[in-house]
Amino acid sequence: MAGSRMLRRWVIIAGSGAALLAALAIVVSSTVSTAPPASSMSPNPSFIDRMDSTNPPAWANGLTFTHATADLSREEAASFTSMPWRFVALEGDVLRMVFAAGDGACVLHRGFSITSTKTLVEVRVLSVTDTSQTARPSRLELGAADVTLTEPLDGRALVHSPTDPQWPESMLAD
Template identity: 35%
Template structure:
C-alpha cells in the first residue's frame, strides 16, 4: 500500500496525473490564480499545435443566464479572423464528460472587450475519467479591436487555471 501511495504522490507532484485520470476532479491549479481580467497582448500564436484541435462550430455568444450557469475556462489568442471583430482562440473545453463547453461571452465597456470561454459542469461528477479537452473556435466580438480597444481574459475558475494548458 505504501508503494502505491508513494507512486501516486510522485505522479501527482510531477505531472498532475490525477486530473482527468479517473479521479473525477478537474486539473488542479498549482500555479498562480488569476483574480481579475488580464489584458491579452494580441500576439498571434504562429505555432501549429492548435491546428490539430477540434474546431467548435462558431463560437456561440451566450446570454447572461447561460453564462451564470457555467464556469469560466482559460483560452489563448491564436490570431484574428477575417476582421478585427473576429478572434481565433484555443480554449479548455473541460474534460469531455463531466465538464463540457457551452460557448463564449464577450462584454465591452468601450475600452476593453472581456472574453470568457464558458463550460458547464454536469450533474454527476463521480465518473469523470476523461483527460483535459482543448478545442479552438472563431468568436465574433461585439466591437472590433481597433482604436485602442483591448481584449481581456475573464477571470478563470480556479480549479481550471493552469498556465501549462496551452504548452
C-alpha cells in the first residue's frame, strides 16, 4: 500500500513536470523567431564603381578570363541571385571583372544582365539558387570574365547592382 502511494506521487510529479516542460516549449517557440534579422533580409546596396583597378586582385591569380555577353534581360534577372563582382579593367566596351559565381553545389553561375540609362550602366552577375537543397556547402567559387557591354560607357557611371544579403561585396576584398 505504501509502495503504491509512493508510485502515485512519482507519477503525479513526473506528469506535472512533463506538462510544465510542454507549456514552456510552447511559450519559447511562440516568442523566438526563426526568420533572419530584418537587416540581413535587405539586399546589399548598389554602388558606383570607381574603376581604379587595372589588375585582378591577388586571390584571382590563376583564374581564366572568358568572353561573355549580357544574355539575361532585367525581367529574367529578377528570378536569379545577384552576386558581387569586382572591376579589373575597361577596354572600349569590354568590362573585365572577377566575381562570386556561387558555391558550386546549390548556387551556380547563370550569366550577366546589363541595364543602361542616360546616366549609368548597371551590371548584374547572376546565379541560380537551388532552394530544394537543405544542406549547403560553405564554399566560394570564383569566376572571371570579359563582358561585352551593350554600349560603351561614354562618361556614364558603372554601377554594381544590389547583391543578395548572403553574398556581400566584402567577400571579394583583397
